[in-house]
Amino acid sequence: MTKFALFLGCLIPLRLPFIEVSSRRVMEKLGIELVEMNGAGCCPDPIGIQSIDYKTWLALAARNLCIAEEMNLDILTLCIGCYETLKTANHVLNNGPEFKYEVNEILSEVDKEFKGNIQVKHIIEVLYEDIGPKEIENQISMPLEGLQVATHYGCHSVRPSEIIQFGNPERPTFLDELVEALGAQSVPYLEKMLCCGAGLRNTAKEKEEEALSLAKVKLDEIQRSKADCMTLSCPFCFISYDIGQLQINRKFKERYNLPVFYYLELLGLALGISSSRLGLKFHRSKVTPVLKKLGLA
Amino acid sequence: MMNFEKLQIPIDSNLCERCGKCSGACPSYRFMPEFNPAQIVIKLATREKEKIEDVFMDPSIWFCTMCHTCLERCPENVAPSHLFVEVKNIAAQQGNLPDSLKKESNQIIETGLTVPISPAIKRRRDELGLMEFLPPNIEEIQKIIKKTKFDQLVG
Missing domain, CATH: 1.20.1050.140 (Glutathione S-transferase Yfyf (Class Pi); Chain A, domain 2)
Incomplete structure (x- = not known):
């Protein structure tokens, strides 16, 4: 083991x-x-x-x-x-x-x-390198068929490349491959490698509107891509788009309603783990539309 | 590579080619034009004391998200995002340090963590069937902080 x-x-x-x-x-x-x-x-x-x-x-x-x-x-x-x-x-x-x-x-x-x-x-590096997309595809019992997913890598998952040495620093594919291993489709979209803006939330509190604007650019593009949800693998990025979406809706009078998943949650669903055992109800962005599409709600 | 004993600042005046790729790649510059990576690098390369001091006192140096895209795209190995870490280290010593970061630092000094262990989160962890969160060895963390004098820097 x-x-x-x-x-x-x-x-x-x-x-x-x-x-x-x-x-x-x-x-x-x-x-x-x-x-x-x-x-x-x-x-x-x-x-x-x-x-x-x-x-x-x-x-x-x-x-x-x-x-x-x-x-x-x-x-x-x-x-x-x-x-x-x-x-x-x-x-x-x-x-x-x-x-x-x-x-x-x-x-x-x-x-x-x-x-x-x-x-x-x-954890994504372990899934990709130590287990591998092929093996994950073999292990899953509930393919996420028909699900359109926008992947968000997170800056520090690939940069600085001299140190991280995992994936291409500006055009990585590992997360897209891992999404497709679940039977879902990774959808292309503009601004895919744009930073979520989490860094600004801490180091420049007075720049909250700019940080939210940065996250909004990506939400707009994902919405245009017709993805059902987005997936990522960093809690800072998660907050930017999950709770961040509600803040953006308030601040800019928008109505974004995009489910956001940590990759392991999608993998968990594909492995047959129930949404309640994954604690998905604690997301601020509602995941129900995705569960419905997958026939799980 | 960062070296906290032998600082690279002021940088070699011939290092930057002024191509502007760092600013073009910068997510912060896109919404906050007062933070212009190329301009900061150029100021540091002037080797003029006044211009360099200006950079250290500029609040906008804290607007870098550290996405490191500039570092990947710089054709001349200036490594702006790493250079800015050095700039901010010096700025902090000179008192240019945002309150939010002082607060975060003091949270680490007191608890070893950036997020407090609240009763609400204990209940949430319990509800999810998670084991109790193991607190850090705060004595060790505080000894290290005392040795590096981090507490005095952010106090």
Whole structure:
């Protein structure tokens, strides 16, 4: 059985726990064991904390990496922000002896030492590389036939490519392949690689309208593409389009009504896990039209 | 590659070709013209103290979403998004740091997390059949923060 150290982060377990539920239930069904990381903290945030103090950001990330090193397991993250932080820190510490020296000096305060003997993977990377779209296609029992899906990658799932080294940084296809493995169709649309704007929500609170405008550009294009729903794999992006959609409707007097799914939720449905066991009722964007189309509601 | 001891700023004045691809690729520039990546890079490349100080005090440097599209498209290896991390590190030391980030930082210093563990979320996790959320080892996190003096920076 393949095993990973599960890095939960903050946002999923403490704001969007239904994403944690789907991920755990699906991975169990696919025979992947997830082991808890005792004592792990915030990754920390790759946008805010890295921008304030690179050294603290790297040291706190290294402490999380050390926990997995002690478990002798590669890390699996559910969030693309955590992925960016932990994968970048791992890369920087493995390739920069001066960083490793300085960070280990800081870590000696807590009797830890970064060694550099594990890898960091995002759950989508594990699904695509360790399991593969073909195997997923074989495993599903309830193909999502007829479902038109707009995929949203999330900036840090592919960039900076020098560090992430997974998929094309501007024209990736892995998520589209994973959607089609479920029997659904990935629909092409404009602005597919546009940032969701989540970074702005934290670092520039006064620019809320601009952040919402950014998300709105994508919603407009997805609406034009006639997709039934969108899918993504990051809790920050999820909030931008799920709760964000309600904020956009209020602010710009619009009536968007696009169901938004974390990819593992669609995979869960295709594996025959019920929508109630996936906690889909906790979405702010209503998922019922999709469940109806699939004959599940 | 970022190097917090040997800063790249001021950058080499010949490095940027002024092609403008970074600004063309920037989602923030699209809605906030006051944040113009190419202009920031060009200011840093002037090597003029006053212009560089201007960049550090400019609130718009915090408008970068860190999508890293500029870094992918830059033909000259300026790596704007990484360069801006360096700019913001220096800006923070000079007191140009948004309140929302101070708040987030202090949340991490106090709890090791960016989101509080509320009674409501405990109930929601329970309802979903999830195990109790394991809190971080806050002693370790606070020791690291004390060592890097992060608490003083964001205090």
